Structure formats: C-alpha cells, structure tokens
Amino acid sequence: MKKFIETVKNIWSIEELRNKILITLSFMVIYRFAAQVTLPGLDGSVIADSLNSNSGGAGGILDMINMFTGGGFSRASVMALGVMPYISASIVVQLMGIAIPYLQKLKKDGESGNKKITQITRWLTIGITLVQGPAYIASLPSLGIPAEAFIMGQGNTLFWITSLVLLTTGSIFAMWLGEKITDKGIGNGISLLIMIGIIAGFPSAFAQEFASKTTNGGAGGIMMILIEIIVWFAVILACVYLVTAIRKVALQYARKTVAGTVTDVAGSRQYIPLKLNAAGVMPIIFAQAIMFVPSALVTADFTSEGVKSVAAMFADFSGVGYNVLFATLIIIFSFFYTAITVPTNEMAASIKRSGGFIPGIRPGKETDNYLDRILSLITFPGSIFLALLAILPAFVIKFGVQQSWSMFYGGTSLLIMVGVAIDTIQQINSHLLNRHYDGLMKTGTKRKSVA
Known part of the structure; x- marks a missing residue:
C-alpha cells in the first residue's frame, strides 16, 4: 500500500503526466455529459420512466451497442451512435487494405500514408453515420421508446432532419474526442470512450x-x-x-x-x-x-x-x-x-x-x-x-x-475494460520509468528530469 501511494505521488509530481491525465478525464466527463442529452423532439422524462420500468435487455448486438455507448443508444441521446460508426469504418478500411492496392501502398508510405488512411476513415465514418442514423431513428419504437415520448411525432420531417444532423454531429464529436485523448491525453482515446461507456452501466x-x-x-x-x-x-x-x-x-x-x-x-x-x-x-x-x-x-x-x-x-x-x-x-x-x-x-x-x-x-x-x-x-x-x-x-x-x-x-465488455486498463497503465509506467525510477523498481535512485 505504501508503494502504491508513493507511485501516485510520483504520477502527480510529473507535470506532463499530470496534465495528460487531467485532459483525459476532462474529455471523458464531456463525453458522458453529452451522452445524457436527449434528441430534440423527444421527452427525456418519459424515456427515463420507460427505461426504469423495463430494466432488462433482450441480449445480442443491440445490448452490446447500448453498453458501448454508455446507455445513450437506448436513451435516444445525441451520442446514441457514439464511436460505433468510427469503429465500423476502421474495420472496413483495415479489411479493404488486404484487397485494395492503393490502401496497401498507403500502409507502406509511413507517417504520410497513415494520415491519408486516417482521413479516409473519417470520411467513411460520416458515410456510415448517414446510413445508420435514419435506421436508428426509424427503429426507435422497437428499441423501447414509447409513442408518448415523441413530442412532434415520429414521422415529423423536422424531427428526422434535426435528429440525423445531431446523430452525425455526435459521432463526429465522439471521434474527435477520441483522437484528442490519444494525441493530448493518456491511452487510446477511442478505447477509453468505449470503456467509460461500459463502466457507466456497472x-x-x-x-x-x-x-x-x-x-x-x-x-x-x-x-x-x-x-x-x-x-x-x-x-x-x-x-x-x-x-x-x-x-x-x-x-x-x-x-x-x-x-x-x-x-x-x-x-x-x-x-x-x-x-x-x-x-x-x-x-x-x-x-x-x-x-x-x-x-x-x-x-x-x-x-x-x-x-x-x-x-x-x-x-x-x-x-x-x-x-x-x-x-x-x-x-x-x-x-x-x-x-x-x-x-x-x-x-x-x-x-x-x-x-x-x-x-x-x-x-x-x-x-x-x-x-x-x-x-x-x-x-x-x-x-x-x-x-x-x-x-x-x-x-x-x-x-x-x-x-x-x-x-x-465476460464477453466483449470485460475484455475491453481489461485490455484498455492494461494499455493505459503501461503508458503511465513508461512515463514513470523516464522520470521516477524508484516509483516502480525495488532498487535504484530517483532520476531528476532535465529541463
């Protein structure tokens, strides 16, 4: 226990690592806050009452998606699709990289090729969201959203347009948050957003x-x-x-x-x-x-x-x-x-x-x-x-x-939580090894950072 407390002190004493952790936590809080915002045209209190009275799930991929989005999928949130379109786009690009020579060439081009692949994945994410968005809006009643929750009516054109725009924006925002966590924070951003969504239901x-x-x-x-x-x-x-x-x-x-x-x-x-x-x-x-x-x-x-x-x-x-x-x-x-x-x-x-x-x-x-x-x-x-x-x-x-x-x-949820936690801890350990040798090793002296 004493060594753990000392390690926490070492983590907090490294300004760069401390800032990375604070940035990561801030972005995760923003993501969770956005996941609570219900789509305009829907009565959030009615949806909440419906969820409380039907706490069970049907299992399968819908429950998995709902878990990945931290409940935003069943709550008809602006983040209902979350990072799922980005994950789908990443999988498609990865699989297509086997058959398409252009993507194979980009993989071999190093950093410049990776940037182009990332850009392709982003555009494909938008395309997938524009397909999944209307399907999600149309399936809201079958997902347990009661008819009285639709203030303007499910078939209202304005409701469809605003919902599709906000769902697309929410997915793009989730993708941006994930990339920013990876660049400025600690750990893999997309994986952390999925993990925090899973933990939210714990x-x-x-x-x-x-x-x-x-x-x-x-x-x-x-x-x-x-x-x-x-x-x-x-x-x-x-x-x-x-x-x-x-x-x-x-x-x-x-x-x-x-x-x-x-x-x-x-x-x-x-x-x-x-x-x-x-x-x-x-x-x-x-x-x-x-x-x-x-x-x-x-x-x-x-x-x-x-x-x-x-x-x-x-x-x-x-x-x-x-x-x-x-x-x-x-x-x-x-x-x-x-x-x-x-x-x-x-x-x-x-x-x-x-x-x-x-x-x-x-x-x-x-x-x-x-x-x-x-x-x-x-x-x-x-x-x-x-x-x-x-x-x-x-x-x-x-x-x-x-x-x-x-x-x-078991299943996807537990494996993701364990995998993301191990990856994040390893990145934190790398920072500690560079600055605080005594934080993780039994012997040695503490190395001071050089300004």
Missing part, C-alpha cells in the same frame, strides 16, 4: 443484482453476492492472462561489420512476442454481428414458421444452440482476424533485412512457415479461451444472476 447493474439477492427474500443474500464478486475477480484474472499472454520466439542477430568495425551482437538474444489472443475482441464483435441475423429472421414477415422456429432457437441469448454457434464463430474469426493482422511473411522479411534469424531456422520462407505454424498453434487455445469467456454470461444467468450484471462476467 453501478446500476450491480445495484439491481444486489437488490434481487437481498430484498423481498431474494435467494442467497449477502453470501451469494460475495461468491459472485469472488467469481467475478477470478474471471478478471483470466481475462488479464488472456490479454497479456505471449509466446516468445527466440531471435538472434549475426555479427555486423560497419566501416571496418565489427559490431558484436552475436550471442545477444532477443525474442518475437506472439500474443496468445492477437485478434483481441474483434472475433466476438464479428460473431455477435452475425448472430444478430437470427433475431432479424424472427421478426421478418416473409419467413416461414419453420425458419422462424429455427431462428428463434438461435436467437435465444442463453440457449444452447445460440452459444454453440456463437463460440464456433468466435474460433473461426480468431484465426481469420489473426491471419489478417499478423503478417508472418512481412515479419520474416523484416527479420532477414535486419540480419536476424531464429536459431535453427533459415531466414526467409522457412522463417515465415515457422512463425505461421507457431501462431496457428497458440491461436487455437487462445480462441477457445476467448470463446469460453464470451459465452460465460449465458452460463451465469442460469445460476440466477441478473442479465445486466452477467454482462460483466
């Missing part, structure tokens, strides 16, 4: 679970709450392991000669860190999007009763069929997304150019094959672990846990 979810177990003769009482908290911490530890686990591939560099001088780096070993879960939470997001199709088929009028019955089985969030298919899709997408984001051929070429080699493996094609085989071997258990965490909320519901609280037992 108090109410826990309060509902606590009330269900302790009031009106609820099953379990305080003891059951304690057991749930212990299990929750165990799941968090499992998530930390999944996010941080790596397979170290030994790497060695040959002896180099520069202008007649021999630089002896032979024998100095390094390693290539291959992550157990290189795909992150993307497989869950992709799989969740596909699992939304059965829900759409259930409500479609043109489908037969047989198709509807099968679709209803797979649309049940806690059903066996849903979770088996969901886990299978996650495993498939884990391999797919890892193959896209971890180009072993480029890694092998880079190692060869720098004069490095993996002991016992020839540079070039053999190195590529070796890295690809290692990556496939570690991706399989990583994908199974990820799938188990993703379907864990469905299991805890069977034990009487409220659905809103069960979402924090």
Whole structure:
C-alpha cells in the first residue's frame, strides 16, 4: 500500500503526466455529459420512466451497442451512435487494405500514408453515420421508446432532419474526442470512450443484482453476492492472462561489420512476442454481428414458421444452440482476424533485412512457415479461451444472476475494460520509468528530469 501511494505521488509530481491525465478525464466527463442529452423532439422524462420500468435487455448486438455507448443508444441521446460508426469504418478500411492496392501502398508510405488512411476513415465514418442514423431513428419504437415520448411525432420531417444532423454531429464529436485523448491525453482515446461507456452501466447493474439477492427474500443474500464478486475477480484474472499472454520466439542477430568495425551482437538474444489472443475482441464483435441475423429472421414477415422456429432457437441469448454457434464463430474469426493482422511473411522479411534469424531456422520462407505454424498453434487455445469467456454470461444467468450484471462476467465488455486498463497503465509506467525510477523498481535512485 505504501508503494502504491508513493507511485501516485510520483504520477502527480510529473507535470506532463499530470496534465495528460487531467485532459483525459476532462474529455471523458464531456463525453458522458453529452451522452445524457436527449434528441430534440423527444421527452427525456418519459424515456427515463420507460427505461426504469423495463430494466432488462433482450441480449445480442443491440445490448452490446447500448453498453458501448454508455446507455445513450437506448436513451435516444445525441451520442446514441457514439464511436460505433468510427469503429465500423476502421474495420472496413483495415479489411479493404488486404484487397485494395492503393490502401496497401498507403500502409507502406509511413507517417504520410497513415494520415491519408486516417482521413479516409473519417470520411467513411460520416458515410456510415448517414446510413445508420435514419435506421436508428426509424427503429426507435422497437428499441423501447414509447409513442408518448415523441413530442412532434415520429414521422415529423423536422424531427428526422434535426435528429440525423445531431446523430452525425455526435459521432463526429465522439471521434474527435477520441483522437484528442490519444494525441493530448493518456491511452487510446477511442478505447477509453468505449470503456467509460461500459463502466457507466456497472453501478446500476450491480445495484439491481444486489437488490434481487437481498430484498423481498431474494435467494442467497449477502453470501451469494460475495461468491459472485469472488467469481467475478477470478474471471478478471483470466481475462488479464488472456490479454497479456505471449509466446516468445527466440531471435538472434549475426555479427555486423560497419566501416571496418565489427559490431558484436552475436550471442545477444532477443525474442518475437506472439500474443496468445492477437485478434483481441474483434472475433466476438464479428460473431455477435452475425448472430444478430437470427433475431432479424424472427421478426421478418416473409419467413416461414419453420425458419422462424429455427431462428428463434438461435436467437435465444442463453440457449444452447445460440452459444454453440456463437463460440464456433468466435474460433473461426480468431484465426481469420489473426491471419489478417499478423503478417508472418512481412515479419520474416523484416527479420532477414535486419540480419536476424531464429536459431535453427533459415531466414526467409522457412522463417515465415515457422512463425505461421507457431501462431496457428497458440491461436487455437487462445480462441477457445476467448470463446469460453464470451459465452460465460449465458452460463451465469442460469445460476440466477441478473442479465445486466452477467454482462460483466465476460464477453466483449470485460475484455475491453481489461485490455484498455492494461494499455493505459503501461503508458503511465513508461512515463514513470523516464522520470521516477524508484516509483516502480525495488532498487535504484530517483532520476531528476532535465529541463
């Protein structure tokens, strides 16, 4: 505890780090404030009463989007779409970078190419928002917004125009906030905005679970709450392991000669860190999007009763069929997304150019094959672990846990919170290592910054 307090003091004593943290917190507060502003033409008090009387969720991708936006999606806020259009645009650009030569060229152009890709992503974000905005406005009644909440009427032209403009503006503003946090603050801005949206639903979810177990003769009482908290911490530890686990591939560099001088780096070993879960939470997001199709088929009028019955089985969030298919899709997408984001051929070429080699493996094609085989071997258990965490909320519901609280037992929400927290802490540690050596290490002296 004493070391933790000392570390906090060291963080606050570094002006640059202190300012970055304050800027990050300020922007996050602004984002949360904007998420509470209801679209003009809607009665916020009526929506709030409707949400209080219907605290449960239907599960699926709509609940995931609502969690990512901190409740703004179900509240019909000006930030209802949040950073989701930007995330969609980023995924599209990343996937298109495999097939479109122009984007491939931009990736190789360094900083200038990255700026152009960022600009393309921004414009695509606006385009996606202009498509998602009208769809969201039209689906407000099906999302639980009562008819009496529409002051001007849902079909009013002015309501549609102002809502679409504000939804687009809200997404652009969220994107701008995320980029500013990344540039001026600490951590990845977009990820932090998603995380703060998820955390915003934590108090109410826990309060509902606590009330269900302790009031009106609820099953379990305080003891059951304690057991749930212990299990929750165990799941968090499992998530930390999944996010941080790596397979170290030994790497060695040959002896180099520069202008007649021999630089002896032979024998100095390094390693290539291959992550157990290189795909992150993307497989869950992709799989969740596909699992939304059965829900759409259930409500479609043109489908037969047989198709509807099968679709209803797979649309049940806690059903066996849903979770088996969901886990299978996650495993498939884990391999797919890892193959896209971890180009072993480029890694092998880079190692060869720098004069490095993996002991016992020839540079070039053999190195590529070796890295690809290692990556496939570690991706399989990583994908199974990820799938188990993703379907864990469905299991805890069977034990009487409220659905809103069960979402924090795994899946996208918990993995994002753990991943973002680890990334942010690592960035803070980097600043501390540069200025306060004693803040993190057992030995050494405190280094003073040079003005």
